[in-house]
Amino acid sequence: MSTHNFKPDMPPPGKVFGPMAWMRNNLFDGWFNTILTLVAVYLIYLIIPPLLEWAIFKASWVGTTQADCSKEGACWVFIIQRFGQFMYGYYPAEFRWRVDLTVWLAIIGVAPLFIAKVPKKGYYGLGFIILYPIIAYFLLHGGAFGLENVATSQWGGLMLTLVIAVVGIAGALPLGILLALGRRSNMPAVKVVCVTFIEFWRGVPLITVLFMSSVMLPLFLPEGMNFDKLLRALIGVILFQSAYVAEVVRGGMQAIPKGQYEAAAAMALGYWRTMGLVILPQALKMVIPGLVNTLIALFKDTSLVIIIGLFDLLNSVKQASADPKWLGMATEGYVFAALVFWIFCFGMSRYSQYLERKLDTGHKR
Amino acid sequence: MQNQIGAPKGFSLTDPRVRAWLFQIITVLAVISLGWFLFDNTQTNLQHRGITSGFGFLQNSAGFGIAQHLIDYKESDSYARVFLIGLLNTLLVTFIGIILATLLGFVLGVARLSKNWMINKLATVYIEIFRNIPPLLQILFWYFAVFLTLPGPRAAHSILGYFFVSSRGLNMPAAIPAEGVWPFVIAVVIAIVAIVVMSKWATKRFEETGVPFHKFWAGLALIVVIPALSMLIFGVPVHWELAQLQGFNFVGGWVMIPELLALTLALTVYTAAFIAEIVRSGIKSVSHGQTEAAHSLGLRNGPTLRKVIIPQAMRVIIPPLTSQYLNLAKNSSLAAGIGYPEMVSLFAGTVLNQTGQAIEVIAITMSVYLAISISISLLMNWYNKRIALIER
Numbered sequence: 186m187s188t189h190n191f192k193p194d195m196p197p198p199g200k201v202f203g204p205m206a207w208m209r210n211n212l213f214d215g216w217f218n219t220i221l222t223l224v225a226v227y228l229i230y231l232i233i234p235p236l237l238e239w240a241i242f243k244a245s246w247v248g249t250t251q252a253d254c255s256k257e258g259a260c261w262v263f264i265i266q267r268f269g270q271f272m273y274g275y276y277p278a279e280f281r282w283r284v285d286l287t288v289w290l291a292i293i294g295v296a297p298l299f300i301a302k303v304p305k306k307g308y309y310g311l312g313f314i315i316l317y318p319i320i321a322y323f324l325l326h327g328g329a330f331g332l333e334n335v336a337t338s339q340w341g342g343l344m345l346t347l348v349i350a351v352v353g354i355a356g357a358l359p360l361g362i363l364l365a366l367g368r369r370s371n372m373p374a375v376k377v378v379c380v381t382f383i384e385f386w387r388g389v390p391l392i393t394v395l396f397m398s399s400v401m402l403p404l405f406l407p408e409g410m411n412f413d414k415l416l417r418a419l420i421g422v423i424l425f426q427s428a429y430v431a432e433v434v435r436g437g438m439q440a441i442p443k444g445q446y447e448a449a450a451a452m453a454l455g456y457w458r459t460m461g462l463v464i465l466p467q468a469l470k471m472v473i474p475g476l477v478n479t480l481i482a483l484f485k486d487t488s489l490v491i492i493i494g495l496f497d498l499l500n501s502v503k504q505a506s507a508d509p510k511w512l513g514m515a516t517e518g519y520v521f522a523a524l525v526f527w528i529f530c531f532g533m534s535r536y537s538q539y540l541e542r543k544l545d546t547g548h549k550r
Numbered sequence: 551m552q553n554q555i556g557a558p559k560g561f562s563l564t565d566p567r568v569r570a571w572l573f574q575i576i577t578v579l580a581v582i583s584l585g586w587f588l589f590d591n592t593q594t595n596l597q598h599r600g601i602t603s604g605f606g607f608l609q610n611s612a613g614f615g616i617a618q619h620l621i622d623y624k625e626s627d628s629y630a631r632v633f634l635i636g637l638l639n640t641l642l643v644t645f646i647g648i649i650l651a652t653l654l655g656f657v658l659g660v661a662r663l664s665k666n667w668m669i670n671k672l673a674t675v676y677i678e679i680f681r682n683i684p685p686l687l688q689i690l691f692w693y694f695a696v697f698l699t700l701p702g703p704r705a706a707h708s709i710l711g712y713f714f715v716s717s718r719g720l721n722m723p724a725a726i727p728a729e730g731v732w733p734f735v736i737a738v739v740i741a742i743v744a745i746v747v748m749s750k751w752a753t754k755r756f757e758e759t760g761v762p763f764h765k766f767w768a769g770l771a772l773i774v775v776i777p778a779l780s781m782l783i784f785g786v787p788v789h790w791e792l793a794q795l796q797g798f799n800f801v802g803g804w805v806m807i808p809e810l811l812a813l814t815l816a817l818t819v820y821t822a823a824f825i826a827e828i829v830r831s832g833i834k835s836v837s838h839g840q841t842e843a844a845h846s847l848g849l850r851n852g853p854t855l856r857k858v859i860i861p862q863a864m865r866v867i868i869p870p871l872t873s874q875y876l877n878l879a880k881n882s883s884l885a886a887g888i889g890y891p892e893m894v895s896l897f898a899g900t901v902l903n904q905t906g907q908a909i910e911v912i913a914i915t916m917s918v919y920l921a922i923s924i925s926i927s928l929l930m931n932w933y934n935k936r937i938a939l940i941e942r
Binding site: 211214218221222225226228229299371372373374375378385387388389390391392393396397401403404405407408441456485486488489491492499503506513515516519520522523526527530536541 | 886
């Protein structure tokens, strides 16, 4: 008996598989697509090589003054020399470890919440939310426990940007939830107050709100009662942002089926228990991606404090590039600031997309 | 919570209705007392600082120059006129920005859906870069790092010999009205009316008899032929005045100042990234079954897109598009960062500093933005209602 030998497999036809076929299907599929591809290649050719040349190949990286930079490429020496100012503003150099410690505490403190196996996450999270702001306040501001006082006028750079964004969202969240509850309420007076509040803040730009908080707040308060500039800006940001948070939360509450309300009523739960135990846990979970998007918007909006003279990341860059020792460095400065903002915003938006997939438990219809 | 069986009769704190009333009374009282507290403080503070409130200051002479004004302006003009100039400049930026951002956004949104891998990825990269950078940063970048570093007028980049880009902005030919301008305007109006009438007639005939009519080509013919006739009979509507280099700057023609260029460019680029995503999700929301159904009815690609896909996609696109337009209008206030003379930097900035009338100035500024917001959303709501799906 002769054994049957299979012939070796033929290679797949090049017209259907492989890189040539892929290009044929995706890039040169008909004359119109071919033209589009060629235009795209030309655009990339126009943009990418000069950009790489400027930013990397002809750029200057080492040195201490503007004289160390060649005129041909980017002068990253400027960024390296002024890095401290961009990160901490005018925060005294000997105390900058306090800012670093605050950031590390936040990272280490939050980390367990992202590990699935940690027990009693709820209690831990609650404790963290209550304790951390107090620790962070004393670390950054000082004035107690032997820590030297650092006035908020010395805060700046990325640190200030983060402070405004984090405090803004942390303050806006509870206020926004209350406003959303008020807007969905059956009581006409409460509803009117909340709708007016929300629509007012959503209708005006943040800049006018900041203007208002810097020139009008001192008029509104009793004489002698005075806040510092940062706190005034924070109040403006929180009020402004709470309106947006309220709309996001309301969206989540509207998506909860009516049966849930009825079931809660059938269990004889009162208003606050219905909301706190049944509706809000579901609604908030559903709107987490929306809240992250609000946070992204807020993070980008923090750059507006430039208008009222706070030195956040963007204003630090603007200030530094107006320095006579470093004239003509505006491009490098803004590119660096854009990169920092971009990394944060892009990271958050990716995270929000990931959450959206993870939390999609089929409530949406 | 209403109509509970066995709810206690008469007055009781456990009755939800009584509680609702009490709660509302407390809310109203709290709001009123907060308002009174603020009002009272403001009154005392104003008295102590010797500021008289009221809108009388609007009649005073401003006494400062403005870099760009769409209507005539002298330094001796009143603050009211300054307000008008700021408002017009805000509207100008918003208007240009909305048009350009919509065009760019739709192109990018369609590119993002393209089967062509290269185009698709290019659009994605564009969107991910520009929507994640704060608009104010983009404005500052365009202004300080691009437009101000351009060469001066003497070494300006020339485009076709008519447009000049320099550190003083974009100089372009100006249209000076000539003898035929009014007949031309009237001719255009007549053409538009004729197109509307023609379109209504064509739609009605199509619905009654099923005979199609080439609306697009007929409309194009009307809008070209009628104004062209007016030009032949009454003469040209405008003369073009070219910008010319004299000494150190351009003379004649229109100029877009660099602040305006930076602002419109940044807002367009930023908003277009968001609009592109809206367009993409809108088109994707129309299920593929619709395309297949249209094809099986014998419609070709063009009519499928125009009559089946786009009308359904628009319903999903319009509401978020409206909020992007609102955002653009509000973001135009970021001009305060580079000193383009619009509402916030001109009125809430310069005028406030000169007069010290903080409350009035901020109140006027905020109500302008509220008015813009409300009118755009009313307009879009009306449009949305018109095209909304009528469910059975």
